Amino acid sequence: MAKKAHTVELPEPTPGQPHRAGDTERVGTSKVTYLAPLPLPTGMPPVDFSQAISSLNDTWLDYGAGPPSVFGYQLAIGIPIFGVFFSLVLIPLLLISVMDWQGYQILLVVASFGGGAGLLMSWWTMRGMHRERLKATPIRFHRQRREVCFIVKEQRLQHEVEQPVIVPWESLMAWAVEGHGATQYGTTRQYGLGIGYAHPKTGKWLKSEGLTPGMALSLGEWEVLRAYMEYELHSLDEVQDPLGLRAPGDPPHQGVHTIRNARRKLHNSLRERPSFWRYLYAVGWYFIHALSLWTLPGYLAEREHRNIQRQRPQYKLPEVEEWSKPLPKEQWAKPSEELMRLSEEVRRIRQRDPQQSIEEVFAEAYRRQGVEA
Numbered sequence: 001m002a003k004k005a006h007t008v009e010l011p012e013p014t015p016g017q018p019h020r021a022g023d024t025e026r027v028g029t030s031k032v033t034y035l036a037p038l039p040l041p042t043g044m045p046p047v048d049f050s051q052a053i054s055s056l057n058d059t060w061l062d063y064g065a066g067p068p069s070v071f072g073y074q075l076a077i078g079i080p081i082f083g084v085f086f087s088l089v090l091i092p093l094l095l096i097s098v099m100d101w102q103g104y105q106i107l108l109v110v111a112s113f114g115g116g117a118g119l120l121m122s123w124w125t126m127r128g129m130h131r132e133r134l135k136a137t138p139i140r141f142h143r144q145r146r147e148v149c150f151i152v153k154e155q156r157l158q159h160e161v162e163q164p165v166i167v168p169w170e171s172l173m174a175w176a177v178e179g180h181g182a183t184q185y186g187t188t189r190q191y192g193l194g195i196g197y198a199h200p201k202t203g204k205w206l207k208s209e210g211l212t213p214g215m216a217l218s219l220g221e222w223e224v225l226r227a228y229m230e231y232e233l234h235s236l237d238e239v240q241d242p243l244g245l246r247a248p249g250d251p252p253h254q255g256v257h258t259i260r261n262a263r264r265k266l267h268n269s270l271r272e273r274p275s276f277w278r279y280l281y282a283v284g285w286y287f288i289h290a291l292s293l294w295t296l297p298g299y300l301a302e303r304e305h306r307n308i309q310r311q312r313p314q315y316k317l318p319e320v321e322e323w324s325k326p327l328p329k330e331q332w333a334k335p336s337e338e339l340m341r342l343s344e345e346v347r348r349i350r351q352r353d354p355q356q357s358i359e360e361v362f363a364e365a366y367r368r369q370g371v372e373a
Contacts, residue, residue, distance in 0.1 A: 019034045019037065019173065019175075020034065020036075020037055020038045021034055021035050021036055021037070021038045021039060021040045021362055022034065022040070022358060022359050022361075022362025022363055022366070024359055028179075029179065029180045030177055030178065030179035030180065031177070031178045031179075032175050032176070032177055033175060033176045033177075033178070033358070033359065034173070034174070034175050035174040035175060035176060035219070035222050035226075035358075036170075036172050036173055036174040036226075037170060037171050037172065037173060038170060038338070038339060038342065039169070039170065039172070039174070039226045039229070039339070040339075040342055040343055040346050040362055040365070041223070041226065041227075041343055041346055041347060041350075042219045042222065042223055042226075042358050043346075043350045043354070043358070043361070044216060044219040044220050044223050045220055045223070046220055046223040046224040046226075046227045046232075046233055046238070046239050047217065047220040047221070047223075047224065047239050048066075048220075048221060048224050048236070048239045048240045049212065049213065049217045049220065049221065050066065050210060050212060050217075050221060051066040051067070051069065051240060052064060052065075052066045052210065052221065053066060053224065053236060053239075053240065054066050054067050054138055054253070055138075055252065056228065056235065056236050056252065058234070058326065059142060059143070059144055059324065059325075059326040060140050060141060060142045060143070060324050061140070061141045061143070061225070061228050062138035062139070062140050062141075063138055063139050063140075063141060063195075063208070063225060064136060064137075064138045064139050064195075064208040064210075065133060065136035065137065065138040065308075067252075067253035067254060067301070067305050067308075068129075068130075068133065068253075068254070068300075068301045068304045068305060068308075069254055069301065070254045070255070070258045070259060070297045070298050070301045071297075072126070072129070072297075072301075073126070073292075073296075073297030073298075073300045073301055074288075074289075074292040074297045075122075075292075076122035076123070076125065076126050076297075077119075077122065077291075077292045077293055077296065077297060078288065078291045078292035079118065079122070080114075080115050080118030080119045080121075080122060081115065081291045081292070081293075082291050083111070083114055083115055083118055084111045084112075084114070084115035085291065087107050087110060087111035087114065087115075088107060088108065088111050091107060092104060092107065130304055130307075130308075133304075133308055134308060134311055137151040137162075139195065139208055140320070140324065141169070141225060141228065141229055142323065142324065143169075143228060143229045143230075143231065144326060144327045144331075144332045144333065145323070145327065145332075145333055146168065146169040146170070146229065146333035146334075146335070147166050147167065147168060147169060147323075147333075148166070148167045148168075148169055148172050148197075149164050149165070149166055149167075149320060149323060149324075150164070150165045150167065150197065150206045151163070151164055151165075151317070151320075152164075152165050152204070152206065162317060164317060164319055164320050164323070165197075165206060166323065167197045169229055170335070170336060170339060171197070172195065172196075172197055173195070173196050173197060174193070174194065174195045174196075174222055174225075175193075175194045176191070176192070176193055176194075176215060176218040176219060176222065177190070177191060177192045177193070177194065177218070178191055178215055179191070179192075190211060191211065191212050191213065191214050191215050191217070191218050192209060192210060192211045192212055192218060193209070193210060193212055193218040193221050193222055194207060194208070194209040195207060195208045195209070195225075196208070196209075219358070224239050230335070230343075236252045240252075246258070246261065247261050253301070253302070253305045254298070254301050254302075254305075255298045255299070255301050255302035255305070256295045256298035256299055256302065257298070258298055258301075259289065259294070259295050259297070259298045260295070260298075262285075263285075266281075266282055266285055270282060338371070341369055342365050342366070342369055342371065345365040345368055345369055346361055346362065346365045349361050349364055349365055349368075
């Protein structure tokens with residue numbers, strides 16, 4: 001099942017309980033706020049901070065298994081090389097008055113073994129992350145059909161079989177979590193977003209969940225999915241590229257173009273607003289990219305993205321490929337009357353009082369439209 005990587009298990013609701021957008025409940029010390037069924041606009045700006053969306057076009061969106069990042073490869077390459085640079089250049093410069101050739105030879109051996117071990121550990125870490133990405137099957141949102149496709153893995157005759165489960169968009173369950181905990185070091189907080197549905201035949205809980213840095217970003221991530229399904233969002237640039245590192249015509253995933261666009265943006269800022277601090281930043285930028293071997297992280301990110309696209313089961317199942325095809329416009333599914341009425345009411349309330357919580361806004365919208373609890 002699609003699942004964003006995280007180390008802490010999020011509290012989750014009971015799938016059999018009836019809920020709707022705006023309902024809240026306590027699960028232990030955590031507060032769960034429901035965003036769907038009945039996916040009403042939250043008023044938050046859509047933003048995919050976690051880079052959980054891997055593909056988006058006019059017909060469907062894939063969520064829950066984002067593409068590899070250039071930054072991850074820059075860290076994997078740059079940290080071991082910086083260790084070697086620190087040992088062979090910075091330490092001798094600091095100890096130039098007391099270090100002799102024999103001491104430098106010892107540093108050379110230590111740096112060689114340490115750098116090699118660091119690169120090996122980085123390779124092993126990136127390999128493990130690649131395997132996790134391969135195992136993570138994204139959830140596909142088809143906005144023309146107003147349906148969502150989960151891929152379920154089942155054991156049949158000692159073989160693992162992958163089957164699609166199609167869920168109506170307005171029946172999908174989604175929730176945002178705000179959790180509190182205590183450790184020996186103090187109080188901790190965690191935030192997350194969950195999306196799920198009970199299998200119509202087996203009752204098995206299908207879900208995707210992941211941590212986010214804050215409640216606003218949980219709501220923003222959900223708002224990306226809602227806005228896409230309601231034709232309010234049409235490209236990943238609107239929600240994944242706050243730094244402007246994606247030029248017109250660039251692919252949605254990160255790669256060599258990400259580094260080249262960052263360099264172009266850096267030079268533009270130096271020409272338009274030159275200052276001592278900007279030139280100092282430029283020196284640091286080139287130093288960091290030299291340590292990470294310039295555009296090599298971009299090439300590696302592109303290569304991994306191509307490998308994942310070829311191997312993920314979401315793209316292999318014939319029934320999913322057929323279901324994913326675009327429909328003639330006259331066959332597009334329409335939102336329910338109830339959802340349209342309530343969404344308009346929510347927008348009116350939000351416009352009148354932008355500071356109200358979503359629970360209060362949704363509850364008032366239900367009350368005004370005569371929807372029973």
